[in-house]
Amino acid sequence: MKKEKNSLLLNVLHERELVDIAISSGRFQKIVKAGSLNVEEFDSSFKVVDATGLSILPPFYNAHTHAAMTLLRGFADDMPLFRWLSEYIWPLEKKLTAEDVYAGSRLAMLEMIRSGTVFFADMYWHREETIRAAEEMGVRAAIGVTFAENLPHAPFEEYFAFLKNRTFESDLIQLSVMPHSIYTVGDSLFEKCASFAKEEGFILHTHLSETEEEIKNCFKRTGKMPVEHLYDLGVLGENFVAAHGVHVSEKEMELLASSKSTVVHNPASNLKLSSGLFKMQEMLSRNVRIALGTDGASSNNNLDMHEAMKFASLLAKRENPEILPAEEAFKMASRNGALAYGLDAGVIQEGALADALLVDLNNERLVPNYNLISNWVYSADSRSIVSVICNGRFIMENRKIDGEEEIIESAKETAQRLLNS
Amino acid sequence: MKKEKNSLLLNVLHERELVDIAISSGRFQKIVKAGSLNVEEFDSSFKVVDATGLSILPPFYNAHTHAAMTLLRGFADDMPLFRWLSEYIWPLEKKLTAEDVYAGSRLAMLEMIRSGTVFFADMYWHREETIRAAEEMGVRAAIGVTFAENLPHAPFEEYFAFLKNRTFESDLIQLSVMPHSIYTVGDSLFEKCASFAKEEGFILHTHLSETEEEIKNCFKRTGKMPVEHLYDLGVLGENFVAAHGVHVSEKEMELLASSKSTVVHNPASNLKLSSGLFKMQEMLSRNVRIALGTDGASSNNNLDMHEAMKFASLLAKRENPEILPAEEAFKMASRNGALAYGLDAGVIQEGALADALLVDLNNERLVPNYNLISNWVYSADSRSIVSVICNGRFIMENRKIDGEEEIIESAKETAQRLLNS
Missing domain, CATH: 3.20.20.140 (Metal-dependent hydrolases)
Known part of the structure; x- marks a missing residue:
C-alpha cells in the first residue's frame, strides 16, 4: 500500500468482534479479524490507533x-x-x-x-x-x-x-x-x-x-x-x-x-x-x-x-x-x-468512503449491550461519541476538535453584534 | 449561620446575573448579587465553589x-x-x-x-x-x-x-x-x-x-x-x-x-x-x-x-x-x-430545597444565548451538564460521579447473567 498522510490502522470493535481496519486514500481498505492483517504491508505513514474499548459505527x-x-x-x-x-x-x-x-x-x-x-x-x-x-x-x-x-x-x-x-x-x-x-x-x-x-x-x-x-x-x-x-x-x-x-x-x-x-x-x-x-x-x-x-x-x-x-x-x-x-x-x-448525495458512505465496509464514529460502550446509555443499534437510536446521546473520522481523517479525536474555543467565542460575538445592530 | 456539612457558597450565573448563593441545611438560604454577601456570616464549614463560567438551573x-x-x-x-x-x-x-x-x-x-x-x-x-x-x-x-x-x-x-x-x-x-x-x-x-x-x-x-x-x-x-x-x-x-x-x-x-x-x-x-x-x-x-x-x-x-x-x-x-x-x-x-410529590423544589429561590444543575454556557448548543430556556429545552443535551446538586450536596461534580465505573461493570455482568440464565 502506498504511503500517504491520513492513513490509519484501527484496532476496534465492529459488530461485537475485535477487528483491524486499514484506512488509506479516504477509504476502508481492509476490515479483518484482529491480528490477521499482514503488518508488512503497512509502513510508518500509517497512524496506529488502539480503540479496543470503542465500537465503530457509521456516522x-x-x-x-x-x-x-x-x-x-x-x-x-x-x-x-x-x-x-x-x-x-x-x-x-x-x-x-x-x-x-x-x-x-x-x-x-x-x-x-x-x-x-x-x-x-x-x-x-x-x-x-x-x-x-x-x-x-x-x-x-x-x-x-x-x-x-x-x-x-x-x-x-x-x-x-x-x-x-x-x-x-x-x-x-x-x-x-x-x-x-x-x-x-x-x-x-x-x-x-x-x-x-x-x-x-x-x-x-x-x-x-x-x-x-x-x-x-x-x-x-x-x-x-x-x-x-x-x-x-x-x-x-x-x-x-x-x-x-x-x-x-x-x-x-x-x-x-x-x-x-x-x-x-x-x-x-x-x-x-x-x-x-x-x-x-x-x-x-x-x-x-x-x-x-x-x-x-x-x-x-x-x-x-x-x-x-x-x-x-x-x-x-x-x-x-x-x-x-x-x-x-x-x-x-x-x-x-x-x-x-451520491456518496458511497454511511457503512463500515471495505471499499466504502472511510467515515466513522468511535463510540464508548461504557457510556451508561449503551449499557446493557443486548442490541447496540437499538441503544444507538433510542438511548444514546452525543456524550458517547469519542472520535469522528471523515474521509479517513480524525475531525474529532478523543473529544477534541481543533479551534473549538475560538469558534464558540466568534459565534457569541457575532450574535451580540446582530442583536445590537 | 450554623456549621454543617454540605454547606456551599456558590458564585454562579443566574438568569444572566452573577450571584452568590449560600446553601445549607439542604436549602437555598441566600441568593444575592455577587459580592453582596456578608462573608462574616459564613465559616470554614462552607465549601466555596467558583462557578462563574456556569449557569445555575433547576434540575x-x-x-x-x-x-x-x-x-x-x-x-x-x-x-x-x-x-x-x-x-x-x-x-x-x-x-x-x-x-x-x-x-x-x-x-x-x-x-x-x-x-x-x-x-x-x-x-x-x-x-x-x-x-x-x-x-x-x-x-x-x-x-x-x-x-x-x-x-x-x-x-x-x-x-x-x-x-x-x-x-x-x-x-x-x-x-x-x-x-x-x-x-x-x-x-x-x-x-x-x-x-x-x-x-x-x-x-x-x-x-x-x-x-x-x-x-x-x-x-x-x-x-x-x-x-x-x-x-x-x-x-x-x-x-x-x-x-x-x-x-x-x-x-x-x-x-x-x-x-x-x-x-x-x-x-x-x-x-x-x-x-x-x-x-x-x-x-x-x-x-x-x-x-x-x-x-x-x-x-x-x-x-x-x-x-x-x-x-x-x-x-x-x-x-x-x-x-x-x-x-x-x-x-x-x-x-x-x-x-x-410534595417537594418545594425545582426552582432556584431562597427557601426552596437546594437542588440545581450547573451548566456550561460554552457548550455549542447553548450558543448563541438569546434565550437560555429555549436552548435548554430545544437544543441542549446532557453534555452541557457539568455538576448536579441535590439537597445542597454535589452528586456529580465536574462531571465526576462516585463509583461510576463499578456501576457500569456491575450492570454489564448482571445483564450477561440474565441472558445466560
Missing part, C-alpha cells in the same frame, strides 16, 4: 439543513410560522454579512461533528463562506447554489456558470442545484435547474410539500399536487432530493418511488412548525428512499441527527409499534443520506 | 419511571405491546433477583444524574434495593409500594404496615402508595389504597388511561371511563399522580383539574408503544397540572428528561406552534414534578 449524513442559522438559535420560538418568519427570522437574516455566515457555519459544523455528523446538505447564501468553513473543519458538504426569484439576486446565468466552473481542492465538497421551492421559483427556471442538474451531474435539492398552504396554492395555480407538478416539469429522478414531503398523495409517493427520488424527513422541524405529520408507513410501503435531516437550528433548535432518528422512529410508531425499527431509522440517518 | 424531576428496567434496555423493541410484554419483558423480569434490581437501579440513577435528574418516582419490586441504591447515590426518590393482585404477593396488610413503619435516615426518600392500575387492582383494594394514602399523608401513584384497551375494558366493567371511575372511588386529589392520561374525556380532564391531581405525560413511551397522542392543549386549557416522566428504559429507551421535554413540547405543537412554549415545558419537567 450521520444530515440531508437537509441551513447551517448558519445556528446564529438564530432560540431567537424566536413558539409562534405561528408567518409571524415567526416576518417579524423575527427575516429581519435578523437581512443583517447577516458574509463573515457572520462563516461564524454561524463553523458553529453548526462544530455541533454536527460533536453529535456524529460528517456531512450536511446546506441551503443558504454567502456560499463561499460555508465552503471555507467546511474545508477548514474537514467535513463533507453539498453546498447549495440557491435559486429564489422572490429575493434580490444576480442574473441566474451567473449561478449556472458558477456551478460549472467552481472547482475544489478536495472531493469532500460538492455543489448542488437548489431551487428554493415551487413558491419562490417559477416553472421555467425550475425546468432549467432540472435539466442543468441532470446534464451536468448535480444533485437537485428543494423544499417540497412542507405545508398545507403550499399544496393549496400549487393546486390553485397548476391543478396538480406539488410532486406531480415537478414530475411533469421533469424534475424527479435519482438526483432529486426533496426536503419535507409531508403532504403527499398516494400517487405522488408512487412517483417519488418509481423515479428513485429521495425524500428528506425533518421530524423535529415539522412538529415545531406544525407543518404536519410525515406519512412514514405509507412511504415505506411504497419503497420511497427516505433520508433524515435536522432543518435549520432556528426551527429545531439543534442539528442533532440522534434526535432526528429517535423522533422519526417514535413518531412513525404513533399508530403501530412495528414501523421503522431501529436498524431502519439508523440507515435513514446514515447510509440513505449518503446515497442521496 | 429535573422524573415523575414516572421503573428504574431497574435499565437492565432491559434494548432487549426487545419494535413490536406490538402484548407480544413484547409476554414473550420478552415478563420472562426476563421473572429472573430478576434483589441484587439485579440493585444493579439496575444504580445504572438508572447514574444515567439520571448525568442527564440532570435529581428525583424519580419509581414503581417496581425489591423496593429495599432501590432504596439502598438511592441512598448511596444521594438522589431523591418516591419509592413505590406496588399493589398488583394479578401477581404473587404477600398479604396486602403487610404492605400497609410497611408504608406506616418504614422510616429513613434522610428525608430524600419517601414511600408512595402505588396500586399498579385499574386492571390489576380491584375496586375494593383501590379504595383502601386511596383512603390509606390520604389519611397517612402519602402520594398515590398509578398507571391510568394509557391504552384504548384499558378504556374499553373499564367501560365494559363499570359503565364509566377510568378517571371517572377512580373519582367515584375517592382516589383523586392533591396527592394523586396519574401516569399517562392519554385517553381522557373532557369531563375527566375537568375532574383531574378540580381535584388538583397531577397527570404525568410520558411522551417517548406513549409513542414507542403506540399508546396514543396526549391531549396537551386540552389539558392545559383546563389547568390540569402536568409533570413529565420517561417511563422505564425498556419503552423509551433512556431516562433523559431533556428528551421528555422536547418530545412533549414538539408533539404538543403538531397542530399549533404556540402550544407548550419552552418555559412551560421546562416547568413541567422540573417544578411540576417536584410539586406533584
